Amino acid sequence: MSDRPSTPRSGAERYLAIRRPVEVGYWLVTYLLSGVGNSVTTWMDVQRLDLPYSAWEVASWEGSSAIALLVLVPAMVWFTGRWPVHLDSWRQRLPLYAVASVVWSMLHVGLMVGMRRLVYAWHGETYVFGDAFLYEYLKDARTFLGIVVVLHVYRLLVRRLQGEASLLAAPDDDSAPVEPVERPSRFLVRKLGREFLVAADDIEWIQAAGNYANLHVRGKVYPLRSTLAELEARLDPARFVRVHRSHLVNVDRIASIEALDSGDARIHLQDGTAVPCSRRHRDRLRTAAAPG
Incomplete structure (x- = not known):
């Protein structure tokens, strides 16, 4: 405690x-x-x-x-x-x-x-x-x-x-962008007139919600206007793995993986959240979660 x-x-x-x-x-x-x-x-x-x-x-x-x-x-x-x-x-x-x-x-x-x-x-x-x-x-x-x-x-x-998340915008001049467009490491969150940054590594899991992808960070949810497929293509594939048609997980936040009789699995994250894993994504999850 x-x-x-x-x-x-x-x-x-x-x-x-x-x-x-x-x-x-x-x-x-x-x-x-x-x-x-x-x-x-x-x-x-x-x-x-x-x-x-x-x-x-x-x-x-x-x-x-x-x-x-x-x-x-x-x-x-x-x-x-x-x-x-x-x-x-x-x-x-x-x-x-x-x-x-x-x-x-x-x-x-x-x-x-x-x-x-x-x-x-x-x-x-x-x-x-x-x-x-x-x-x-x-x-x-x-x-x-x-x-x-x-x-x-x-x-x-x-x-x-x-709070609503967005990708960091590139500067107006010709200088280098604040974040690489292909692999962002931080997201900008606007909440009640305030702005702050959320590190991509701090995202525990992501869930599709129509035209939005909900970023789950330390018990809070920040919607990002993006499809899950678009966001998956931008994030580091070594860290964020598709485990379900509507879920991505940060493999560094996984505590355990529970096999189910149906062939699917249930992923238990370090904060106690349970995320579904469909059978078609189990092999990819095992590979990503295996120690390097």
Whole structure:
């Protein structure tokens, strides 16, 4: 046990430690309030206009829509993370997102209509959706755009909190570059208005995350805007080894390698992190990790 006093965590670090339950809670509360609020206002309209609908019908309409939207949140998180929109790529991404909005709306409508039919059947009634898809799509397109904006803005804020890594830029004059482009030994990290350097040797492992590669350094994560393949080509192959389609490890940080019955392996790093290793990369890992 270390006698060194622990450094108090900043507010950003405390938030990042609980961000997953906060994110899940946000979507749960958002669609709970949406379902309840829309049910109440729609029921008020039904009573005001003296329409022949029951309270359970109104609740089934709004509740099924909210539940369907909630079910589709993980797909939206994955999609926007896999194909994020940036200032230099939004034109190329626009057709993809237009198609995705139609598919997303079809899934939303299919899920909520299925739930409504079950509720109506339980009450001995039949639910008829009709040909209202265009009407639903026009509403869904706005919701789709809103979710896309929320996810992109949130990810931008998270990157500002945890710090975003980049390669050191070459100087403007003709002098030698600060770092060799082919084999960088340091990365620049910008975090909350501050800048500092992270040595490549201090990176313990790297995980692919869409158009980003997350650098794991001493318990912190710094996203670098690069694919894993591009970053692998730049790093020292004697130190950083591909062990999985979405993971690179620093062989100097490996504590042990655990063989699994499936033929794959589990890599245990010195800080206690476990990283998967697929069977196709095991031989290369053994060669890289073997004593010189």
